[in-house]
Amino acid sequence: MARASTTSDAFNAVAEPRRRDILVLLAADERPVSDIVATLNLPQPSVSKHLRVLLEVGLVDVRRDGRQMFYRTNADAIRPLHEWSGTFERYWRHQLARIKERAENKEQPK
Amino acid sequence: MARASTTSDAFNAVAEPRRRDILVLLAADERPVSDIVATLNLPQPSVSKHLRVLLEVGLVDVRRDGRQMFYRTNADAIRPLHEWSGTFERYWRHQLARIKERAENKEQPK
DNA sequence: TTGACATATTCCGATATGGGAATATAATTC
DNA sequence: GAATTATATTCCCATATCGGAATATGTCAA
Numbered sequence: 001m002a003r004a005s006t007t008s009d010a011f012n013a014v015a016e017p018r019r020r021d022i023l024v025l026l027a028a029d030e031r032p033v034s035d036i037v038a039t040l041n042l043p044q045p046s047v048s049k050h051l052r053v054l055l056e057v058g059l060v061d062v063r064r065d066g067r068q069m070f071y072r073t074n075a076d077a078i079r080p081l082h083e084w085s086g087t088f089e090r091y092w093r094h095q096l097a098r099i100k101e102r103a104e105n106k107e108q109p110k
Numbered sequence: 111m112a113r114a115s116t117t118s119d120a121f122n123a124v125a126e127p128r129r130r131d132i133l134v135l136l137a138a139d140e141r142p143v144s145d146i147v148a149t150l151n152l153p154q155p156s157v158s159k160h161l162r163v164l165l166e167v168g169l170v171d172v173r174r175d176g177r178q179m180f181y182r183t184n185a186d187a188i189r190p191l192h193e194w195s196g197t198f199e200r201y202w203r204h205q206l207a208r209i210k211e212r213a214e215n216k217e218q219p220k
Numbered sequence: 221t222t223g224a225c226a227t228a229t230t231c232c233g234a235t236a237t238g239g240g241a242a243t244a245t246a247a248t249t250c
Numbered sequence: 251g252a253a254t255t256a257t258a259t260t261c262c263c264a265t266a267t268c269g270g271a272a273t274a275t276g277t278c279a280a
Contacts, residue, residue, distance in 0.1 A: 002235040003113065003267045004126065015125040016114065016238085020194065027201050033257060046239070048258050067247040067256045075201035082195035084130065089192065091137050091185035112265040113237045126268085143227055156269070158228050177226045177277045222280085229274065235267080244259065250252085 007056040010077055014059070018042065019050050023073050026060060030072035117166040120187055124169070128152065129160050133183050136170060140182035 006012045014020055021040055025031065033051065037044045051071055054060040058077045063070045116122045124130055131150055135141065143161065147154045161181055164170040168187045173180045 001268050002233095003116075003237080005236070006113075006238095009125070009127075011127075011130075012125045015119070015122045017119075017121075018238095020121075024197070027198055034255095043240075044257070045241085045259080049238075052258080064247095069257065073198070073201065074205075075198040076205055078195050078198045079202055082192060082199065085188050085192035085195060087134070088137055088183070088185040088188045091183065092189055095184075095186055111238055112263090113267080115266070116268095128268095144225095153270075154227070155229080155271085159268080162228080174277095179227065223278105224280105225276100225278080227274100227276080229272105231272085232270085234269100237265080237267090239264100240262090242260085244257100246255100246257080248253100248255075250254095 006053050010057055010059060010081055013053050013057040014078075014081065016050070016053075018046070019054055019059075022047070022050055022054065022071075023059060023078070026071055026073040027075060030063065030070040032068040032070055034068070036071070116163050120167055120169060120191055123163055123167040124188075124191065126160070126163075128156070129164055129169075132157070132160055132164065133169060133188070136181055136183040137185060140173065140180040142178040142180055144178070146181070 004012055006016065014023070018040070022036060025036060025039060031039075033044065033047055036042075036047050036051075040047070051060060051062075055062060055071075059074055060071045061074050063072075114122055116126065124133070128150070132146060135146060135149060143154065143157055146152075146157050146161075150157070161170060161172075165172060165181075169184055170181045171184050173182075
């Protein structure tokens with residue numbers, strides 16, 4: 001079967017580091033493709049391809065203005081990721097607590 | 111170059127749905143492989159392979175007891191994911207605020 | 221040792237990826 | 251309409267994936 005498509009999921013789409021960079025860049029404001037190309041120093045076709053993936057998954061929105069395409073991160077599509085990873089928060093808190101505890105016991109043994 | 115290895119990153123490792131299931135299952139308590147196999151209804155070799163990936167990325171820890179291997183989620187390795195996605199929180203808040211606003215304007219136009 | 225149980229590894233095949241290069245499409249300007 | 255600018259698509263390739271099936275490794279028990 002091979003790996004799940006990059007467009008099957010926000011999880012899969014976001015696995016690619018460049019796509020994460022793009023999402024960060026487009027979070028605050030919409031930007032034309034040329035801006036992304038210049039800022040991230042990537043070949044234009046590569047950027048277009050990544051944007052296509054992000055668009056298919058709904059992680060970005062587009063708007064055309066003349067010959068420019070303005071892309072913008074759709075933050076809401078990232079929420080599932082944040083929520084899923086958030087379910088583990090209580091567990092890493094536990095771990096931290098334990099580590100802290102041990103550290104304190106070490107400083108002041110007995 | 112092809113896609114980045116699944117073992118290159120927590121992001122890549124977690125892109126696979128079954129691996130997410132495993133992580134959830136192992137978050138509360140350590141469990142032997144046979145338990146995972148039974149609970150998630152997956153073929154044993156498949157589970158072993160997924161665990162290997164998770165282990166390489168540090169998303170799980172193992173402990174051997176006799177012939178059983180007890181795996182457990184290392185929640186701390188999930189934090190980068192949560193933190194990265196968390197940087198977008200302010201943006202989806204904005205969006206929600208806007209949507210809410212529009213909805214209220216609609217209810218009571220003029 | 222032999223056997224039984226628990227888990228890991230290997231081999232296979234189909235598939236999709238991301239990069240590079242080239243080219244296509246679309247919109248604007250002259 | 252031709253040239254130019256902005257973006258998208260296509261083609262090719264090396265690579266790694268996941269699933270399935272078979273098998274190997276490791277540990278315990280009799």
